Structure formats: structure tokens, C-alpha cells
Amino acid sequence: MLKIIHVSDTHIAPTGQLVVGLDPHERLRQVVHAINTKHGDVALCVITGDLTDRGDEASYRTFRELVSELKVPYRLLLGNHDNRANFRRVFADAPVDNHGFVQSTADFGDIRLIFLDSLHDDHPGLGRLCNGRLQWLDAALKEAAAAGRRSVVFVHHPPFSVGVKLFEEMLIENPEPFLNRIIADKSLMHLAFGHLHLTTAGSWNGVSYSCNRGVAHRIVLSLEDSVAEFIPSEPTFDVMLISSSGVLVHHTAPVADGDVIAREYATEDGRGRLVMV
Numbered sequence: 001m002l003k004i005i006h007v008s009d010t011h012i013a014p015t016g017q018l019v020v021g022l023d024p025h026e027r028l029r030q031v032v033h034a035i036n037t038k039h040g041d042v043a044l045c046v047i048t049g050d051l052t053d054r055g056d057e058a059s060y061r062t063f064r065e066l067v068s069e070l071k072v073p074y075r076l077l078l079g080n081h082d083n084r085a086n087f088r089r090v091f092a093d094a095p096v097d098n099h100g101f102v103q104s105t106a107d108f109g110d111i112r113l114i115f116l117d118s119l120h121d122d123h124p125g126l127g128r129l130c131n132g133r134l135q136w137l138d139a140a141l142k143e144a145a146a147a148g149r150r151s152v153v154f155v156h157h158p159p160f161s162v163g164v165k166l167f168e169e170m171l172i173e174n175p176e177p178f179l180n181r182i183i184a185d186k187s188l189m190h191l192a193f194g195h196l197h198l199t200t201a202g203s204w205n206g207v208s209y210s211c212n213r214g215v216a217h218r219i220v221l222s223l224e225d226s227v228a229e230f231i232p233s234e235p236t237f238d239v240m241l242i243s244s245s246g247v248l249v250h251h252t253a254p255v256a257d258g259d260v261i262a263r264e265y266a267t268e269d270g271r272g273r274l275v276m277v
Contacts, residue, residue, distance in 0.1 A: 002108050005035055005045040005072070006154070006238040006249075008194025009214030011053040011081065012063040019053050020217040020230045027215050027235040028066050034254035036071045039239065043108055045072050046115070048194040048212070049079025049156030051087070060090035078102050078119040079156035079195060080127065080170075099132045105140050111189075111242055112144040116155040118172055125170035127157025127195075129178045137181065145187045152190045152242060153182065158211065159191075162200050165224050170195070182207055190247040192240070199236070199251050210249040212238045 010028050011019045018024075035045060047067070052059035067074060076094060078084060084102065088094065095104035101117040116137065118127035129137075137153075144151045159175040159182075161168060172178060182188050183205050191209040197219040201210040218233040234253040241248040265273045 002111050002242040003039070003042045004113070004152075004240040004242060005039055005042050006048065006192050006210075006212045006240055007031060007045060007215060008048040008156070008212040009050040009079070009197060009216050010047065010063065011050055011214075011216035012059050012066065013053045014056065014058045015062050022217055022232055024053070024216050025062065025066060028063075029069075030254040031215050031235050031237050032066065032069050035237070036069070040071055042072050042239075044106060044113070045070060045074040046113070046154050046192075047074060047076050048154050048192065049077045049118070050081040050194065050214075050216075051076060051078070052083075053081055053216075055081060055083030055086055057086045057090060060087055064090055075104065075106065075113075075115055075154075076102070077115050077154060077156055078117050080120060080123075080125055082119055084117075084119055084121070097133075097136045099136070101133055101136070103133060103136055105144075107144075107147075107149065110149050110244060112140070112147075112149040112151045114140050114144075114151050114153045116153060118155050118157040120173060123173070127155075127159075127170075127172040129155075129159075129172055129175075134177055134181065137178075141181070141185050141187065145185070150187045150189045150244065151185070152192065152240075152247060153188065154192045156193060157195050158193045158209075160204050162196065162198075162202075162211070163223055164196065164198065164221070165226055166219075166222070166228055167196055179205075189242070190240075192238075192249075201249060208247060210238065210240075210247075212236065213251070 120128035
């Protein structure tokens with residue numbers, strides 16, 4: 001079974017600067033430490049965009065220092081808070097497609113992971129998958145299917161509504177061409193995205209999906225409100241277990257040893273033995 005870590009929305013700012021009153025550097029450090037200590041066996045850590053809060057080079061350099069502490073390989077995607085040119089100046093070795101979009105694939109046996117660049121250069125909130133990016137996706141999906149591989153797609157923006165009014169105008173722009181592709185492609189197993197600062201998962205027109213809430217600030221779930229309310233919940237990441245049978249997604253957060261209040265041990269009678277810490 002393939003084990004993947006999904007991280008999103010780190011929103012790193014220049015050193016010393018807070019984002020929504022929170023320290024994004026410390027929050028990312030906690031996630032990096034949790035991955036290194038608890039999930040060192042993962043095949044890949046995927047970070048799906050909004051790497052920085054403002055897209056400036058200084059923030060990308062700080063982000064690079066923080067993720068360099070990861071002891072597992074990682075792949076970076078871009079979101080609406082990012083800047084492609086500044087990202088590529090700092091991460092010159094990041095894989096890109098023939099058009100310069102930050103798109104790539106990674107194959108693990110009979111599974112292909114596909115990473116899309118949904119950064120919209122002309123809008124601060126919307127995502128975009130232009131014809132060039134979609135043609136690249138077509139080729140990646142066809143190549144995978146020809147090799148007998150099933151695919152999991154990672155992207156920053158969701159392409160469809162998740163029932164939250166606040167984000168109705170911040171999805172992928174003109175999503176139909178993309179949606180038509182992922183609905184029709186029977187080798188597609190799952191779609192993973194970020195952007196929402198909410199935990200959500202489900203199935204849309206037969207497409208299985210999950211959203212990582214992110215490392216930075218959390219938004220209070222409100223289906224009808226058009227005002228975002230931020231709260232200082234813990235940073236999060238998702239643990240994905242992928243096999244030919246399907247995709248399992250575990251939403252979790254860093255846990256310190258001092259956070260444990262009790263342990264329950266199995267007993268022969270099935271009742272268990274609870275020990276307070």
C-alpha cells in the first residue's frame with residue numbers, strides 16, 4: 001500500500017511576520033516534525049499550494065528552509081497566494097511542464113500521482129486550468145492508463161462546489177473541461193485539494209475527493225455565511241493510503257507526548273484496561 005502525506009496552505013510569510021495573528025513558521029515546523037517522527041515511511045509528501053501568503057521571494061526562501069528539514073521526499077504545487085516566477089527563482093529544480101507550469105507526475109508501481117498547477121495569474125482567488133495545462137493532463141492520464149496505472153490527482157483549487165457559499169466564487173474558473181475529463185477517466189481514483197481551510201471529503205459525480213484543512217489558520221464552517229471567521233486550531237495534514245482497491249484518507253494533526261492523557265491496553269476479555277498518564 002502506498003503511503004502519501006498531503007499538506008496544504010502553509011501561508012509562509014517573511015521571517016518574524018504573523019498571518020491572521022498566527023505564526024505560520026512554527027505551525028509548519030510542528031507538521032514537519034510530526035511527519036519526520038511518525039511517518040518516516042511515506043513515499044512522498046505533497047504540499048498543494050499557498051506555500052506562501054504573499055508570493056514574495058523572501059517568503060519562498062523561508063519556506064525552503066523549513067521544508068528542507070523534511071526527511072522524506074516532497075513535491076510542491078502552487079495556489080492563489082503564490083507567484084510562479086518567484087517560486088521558480090527559489091525552487092529552480094522544481095519540475096515543470098513544457099509551458100513552464102508547475103506540473104509533474106510521480107509513478108509508484110501501478111499508481112500514478114498527478115500534480116496540477118491551478119494558479120490564476122489574473123485573479124487573486126480563482127483557479128485556472130487553461131488549455132495547455134489540460135492538454136498536459138490528458139497526456140498524463142492516457143500515459144498512465146496505457147501502462148495499467150490508476151491515477152490520483154492533486155491540485156490547489158477545488159473544481160466544484162462543496163456547499164460553502166464563501167468559496168463559490170473562488171473555485172477553478174470554467175471548470176467544465178476539467179470536470180468532464182475526470183468524470184470520464186475510469187482510471188482516476190481520487191482528487192485531493194486544499195484552498196478551503198476546511199476539512200471535507202466525499203464523492204462528486206462518482207469522483208472521490210478530499211480536502212486538507214491546511215497548516216495555517218482554520219476557517220469556521222458556515223454553509224451560508226459570506227464572511228470568513230478564522231480560529232486558531234491546530235495545524236493539520238492528511239495521511240493517504242493508496243492501493244488498487246481504493247484510497248483511504250486520515251485527517252490528523254501533530255501530537256506531542258505531553259498531549260496524551262490516557263492509554264487503553266487490550267485484554268483477553270475484550271473490555272480493555274485504561275491507564276491514565
